[in-house]
Amino acid sequence: MDINKIEQKVISILRDTGGPMRLQEIARRINIPAKTPLYSSLLKAVENLISSGIISRSSRRRYHLQEYLNDTLITGILKIEHNKGLVYYDKNKQPITIKRKNLYTAFDGDKVLVKLLGVKNKNRQYGEVIEIVSRAEHRIIGTIEKDAGLYFLVPSDDRYYLDFVVPSKKLKRATHGSRVVAKLVEWEDPNKSPIAEVVEVLGNVGDIGTEAERIIYEFRLPKEFPDKVIEEAAQIPERIPQSEIKRRVDLRDKLIITIDPIDAKDFDDAVSLEKIPNGHYLLGVHVADVSYYVKEKSEIDKEAFRRGTSVYLVDQVIPMLPEKLSNDLCSLRPNRVRLTYSVLMEFDPKALKLVKYQIVESVIKSKKRLNYDQVYEFLKSGRAPKNEIEALLLEMNEFAQKLRKKRFSEGGIEFETAEVRFVLDENKNPLSAFLKESTIATQLIEEFMLAANRTVAKHIQKLKVKHKLKSELPFVYRVHDQPEPEKIKSVVNFFKSLDIPARNLVSDKAINKFLKLFEGKPEKPIVHQLLIRAMQKAIYSPENIGHYGLGFQYYTHFTSPIRRYPDLVVHRLLKKYSAGIPDEDELNRLSRIVDVASDQSSEREIVAMEAERESVHLMLTLLASENVGKEFTGTISGVTNFGLFVVLDGIFSEGLIPIRDLIDDYYIYDERNIRLVGRRKKKVYKFGDRVVARIVEVDVEKRKTWLKLVDYLS
Template sequence: MKIKEAILGFMREQAYKPMDMQELSKIFDINKEEYKTFKKAIKSMEKEGVIVRNRNDKFGLPERMGLVSGKLQVHSRGYGFLIPDEEERQDVFIPSSFMNGAMNGDKVIAKVLKEDVKGKKCEGEIIRIIDRANKTILGVYEDSKNFGFVVAEDKRIQYDIFIPRQKKGDAKTGDMVIVEITQWPEKKRNPEGEIVDILGKKGEKGIDILAIIKKFALPEEFPDKVEKFAANIEEEISKGEYKRRVDLRDVRMVTIDGEDAKDLDDAVSIERLPNGKYKLGVHIADVTHYVRENNPLDKEALKRATSVYLIDRVIPMLPRKLSNGICSLNPKVDRLTLSCIMTIDGSGKVVDHEIVESVIKTSERMTYTDVTKILRDNDEELIKKYDYLVDDFKAMEELFEILNHKRLQRGAIDFNFEESKIILDELGKPVDIKPYERAVANRIIEEFMLVANETVAEHMFWTKTPFVYRIHEEPNEEKLHHFREFIYNLGYVMKWSNEVHPRALQDILEKVKGKKEETVVSTLLLRSMMQAKYAPQCVGHFGLAARYYCHFTSPIRRYPDLQIHRIIKEFINGGLTEERIKNLTSIVEYSSRQSSEMERIAQEAEREVDDLKKAEYMSERIGEEYEGIISSVTSFGMFVELPNTIEGLVHISDLNGDYFIYDERHLALIGERTKMMYRLGDSVKIKVTKVDIDNREIYFRLTEEDHEDEELEIHDDIKESLKSGIYEEKVMAIETGYHDEVE
């Protein structure tokens, strides 16, 4: 047994009382030669927050000492949450006065001051900072006579950073800078720092997105060592590879992607079989042939864990020689792949499959637009151009319908949210924002990738091999109860006994489809869900109603896919030794954790760039009027979503004609005197009044037409409550919704 595991096991015993280093070394019979290693293990566990040291230098488990270790998430209003390392433990609310110098993202230990009572969150105080997350901070420099300071762009950083005059370099007021922290904050004292990089003047072309890249510490360039390694990769496929792989170059297959895609990592082939079944091939770029374990490419890919897509640029996981070159399944050239070839019957069941190393040559590089025009619009010109592929596309559509029906029948939740497509001009200025169409071709590829992911995950699960799964745990019970109560007030009933099945949730989505409350119900349901992540344990994917699931189809841009390709290839080429299985166990644990963390960072960065450009777009449209739908209601106002997917806030202070009270149960704002009501899903007309680009905030006001309408509908279920006096007026403080705000 490893020493760390032995120490933890000992400390978990009921009789254990905190001991110092010497006492522990005696218990474990550590001699002089072993003491240094033992001490290092204890220090390492303390740094990780697995164990803690009290004031008497004695060690114990945090949970046995009334303490919690984890990562701190700070809200822009100053309070925060400690997200515990123990996943089963509830988050701990940290008031702003109890931060004690901790900053957003820090690994910390908190003392629990109040346990959960009647729905109120557990509350605590930061007592120790284990590891600082913000070694450098992005912000705007402000100069004064004897010193300067940097105002952080990330509003979750609550401090301005003091800059001594000799450490400001050439920075001038208004410069976007990177500051390195030289002295951490303490109670009533701001942090100090030194300017290490000047990006340019705030507002200059390209600085806005560059600032976000720096803020999230996304790597702009590959290290020289990695670029040199990539440059030396042999592009020509060796005769040995052709000989040992399954040759699929004569199989008709295509890639189907967006017009702008350059990293083409999946191709599909299809064949109608004489017995009425379909033979579907999903052929994925064999990135691991070039990215071998622990080579410079692999180490850098694991560090990045994902490609990041920021409207007008991509920060790739792999150098472009691989992502856009030898790994990309470009048309009419030989490429190495890992193929999952499935036989699927008329009910959508995969009755047979094989996973093989292969060599392919794609027939065409198709786009979603062109395939959709062929299938939906019967575009004569395109049908003529791709006449030899048209029947394949029709077979793909047939199989898509079968697979999609099967998935929805078993209860998979199909959210139909419109994503936005942001179009920039040559100066990086947003000129148009519109919903991104999820057409039939997009859905065909999505469905084919889903069935391949499930097939591979189930295949590898039964081999009992260490693996990286994509998991989605059951929804938070408290949030789901809130969702059920809300839809009940809309007239929808959702049943569940001891546990909820995704089928029940999908039924609700089907019932609201096409109705004005569809977006609202879908959004609230999504907020009730857990976040999907990577894990070594196969616990299933709730949203997809899938017992087995992994990410197999995008190794160019996702590290988990690359990692499992490596495992699959080892397994099908002779199996794994016990030693290798033991080694892989720790590898998949780390890569799962690292990939989940980097995925969240990438999503935050992508969302912030989108929010920035949406705010910039609306800043040119002050005074313009639109019609939208109320997408969220809070104690301080309501958010309205426009047809182009942009959201803005109508603050409660801007609602004229009455005082409005927040009804949490019905997610509505109701006038005290007039009983006028604004509720989720209601259509309203708004005028754009203000945009704060720095904070990515857009403000609306209801048009005079809406204000003059004194006869706003009062929904029947609430009308009766109001008459009978059941409705209780209350004003919710913003802090009562702090958990949702942070998430």
């Protein structure tokens, strides 16, 4: 046992006990006998810790952590960003910055003990890692390289900031150039290389299967379910007890349908709409009652909490729930009896005002499974309906568009975005890419889901008023804060640099009015994209601050419990409150649940979004690699001091034209106006300009594409 490891053990023992200890007691706990070489090492380790100010020795020769007196030891989770560490220990405080040289042997995700070093540079608190409290589960993606008879793992993920030594007996048939997954075996001395062991050989760098698996490991996505979860899911009865059906509102005879993407397998929401005798619309949103099957603190629940959300990669889905639930028992398949949670909303058709509602446990039997393409084709055809479902679709579309128009008039921001989708071959290689935009079919479902989510959130507030509660009921809200004024000011100035007239966009109505100026104009996608970037990110929170983007005072997520954990929590809370307001102890317990669920779900949502974005990036890079040497028209999507980023038409891949390759002039980066300006000819390249570019090189591993400018169009 070396000195460093002994020092860590001394710190750990003194930290855990919290009080002064004699050296003999410390030695006993570390299992170091007296009068041995290890005991001499313990004496040296203790003296080192005293010299560095980490521990103190009292006059009675008892040792304790000095930092318990002056509060300079902090425990937190380490995140590695841009070759330095950030230790997060309090969500209301700035993280502690750890320079590369002070990371000790810590990696991203480890729980560490940090000694504070002082405040420097813009009030930033610095520190150094002095102990690894607990290791994260490290799965490192990288490439095996052989040098001077030794094998090294070169990580693909920048969060692993140095190479690993892999003993030849731990290669698992990997050879030089293999892409592998490895686990950390040991790293105790920062002056030596960490040791790793190969646990899986993925294949060759650049292969679609290899690169797709890399994403799963790099984002630490839990692909396989633990055995306990699978076993628990297998024990869930497939037959619904008759007693359960009888106690619910029976909607099996209603005309209820599902509308989903063409490749969807988990149908977690269904809709209905009917005119009732008083002339009002009765809109029904019926959501899979996952909470009936997934009980709190069950193995499935624990795993769903850990995952937080389903992850939709281009070539595969990593579900939040086991397939028996997500694709079968909870999926609202046509002509199958399913347990649901329904929001039945009665609207005045003229004022489009919600006049009354019910939130009920229900049972349904969906009459038809439709996809967005089918619905869109019918609605755009303009032909008369041939059956009751087509008649229903016409009525739903008319009502949804009225709701949509009203929402935007009341403050919802009318952003439009398009998602890149792919056509894949049988080996999941991308054949082509296309843009999937919002249609009247997707808008129909969107408006109905928004109405249900909003109604559920308002219901919680009504319960507070009804029961005259002084405090808010514990709940998970979906919130979206107002944009920061500086970001809006920055984007306005950027618009001006592009010769796009813009004033200070201080309100949602001002933003909507501004967006309308670009309907049907080529600048429209650019304007929407830049304004979306200036917005805050929506998160889950136990504190309601409203949803700025939607223009709603109250909003939550209720409609997708198969793929989002917050929705499952919301279902449980609604059931709890429908039985009466709990006592104070139970409310305190529920408050702790919603606090933890909100934070965890927000964090997992970010991970999922980043993984999905990387999956799209991979496919776009692969498409570019199949088109090396070809020319494409494209749009400048970014301007930097080292070149121009261009999104290519047709394949939607983004590549870089290095500034050094713009040989007709010497170009200078105008940072204020974000553009390149030729010194002699004054030619300008800016965001949104149209060009012709040739793909000259692609690095699939690094997800980079290099272009050569062929022509400037506008």
